[in-house]
Amino acid sequence: MASFMPFNNKNLDIFMCVLRPTVAIVDELLDTLKQFSLFTETLGCIHSSIFKSIHGSMIVWYGAWIKRSDEKKELLHEALLSAMTSLRSMAILIDHNFMVAYGGKARDGSPTAKFSTGDTVCFRMTRLLSNTNTKEQEFVYRCLSIFQSYFLKMDDTISGVCLKCESRPIMIHFFVWKNLQSCYSFLLKNDLREALQNWVLDATIFTKYDIFKVVYVSADNVSNFQYYPPHKLLKNQFENAS
Secondary structure (H helix, E strand, O other), X not given: OOEEEEOOOOOEEEEEEEEEEOOOOXXXXXXXXXXXXXXXXXXXXXXXXXXXXXXXXXXXXXXXXXXXXXXXXXXXXHXXXXXXXXXXXXXXXXXXXXXXXXXXXXXXXXXXXXXXXXXXXXXXXXXXXXXXXXXXXXXXXXXXXXXXXXXXXXXXXXXXXXXXXXXXXXEEEEEEEXXXXXXXXXXXXXXXXXXXXXXXXXXXXXEEEEEEEEEEEHHHOHHHHOOOOHHXXXXXXXXXXX
């Protein structure tokens, strides 16, 4: 079964955290994060995923909740950070934040980016630095335009989402690829950093990307869906979270 990331911010709140393992056996951290995913279901999380960097040591945890008020979202954020204290002996929490989905594309016409355990995904992060005259909303618009333009050229992508960090001028382009070789081929042939800087001439930006393997999606826990069809489960989660 697949997990998914929405193309807009209407119905779901998206949360991501980035961790750097400090343990020799990373699988121990991954197992702990899977337990963390199960715990977040008690907080109303409808699905979650874990992405492990192929070349580096980064791990990204992703979760989605039925949209809630700013006050309830702040309480959720506090609960998540409190629960993450159990990971301190295994990893350094590098970043964490709610994300806003500004747009997305899928080859099959789906309204979401779908991915399953074993899939290859890529994150490209671009940050607007403080010493610039470019306004944040203009920066967001340009990054969304770049995403839409480049997706048309990326023939071996399945889907993608353009995201913005809620509290900072950071944009993330998330892509799901058909396979790892296709991702390598595109990145080696295209200088995305130079292209982005050419689009944002009057801004000072910092950009980097990394390739990840999806190592877990909560849908792998088939028992979660055994007795409840997906729409019934979503309804129950909404009632519990409201």
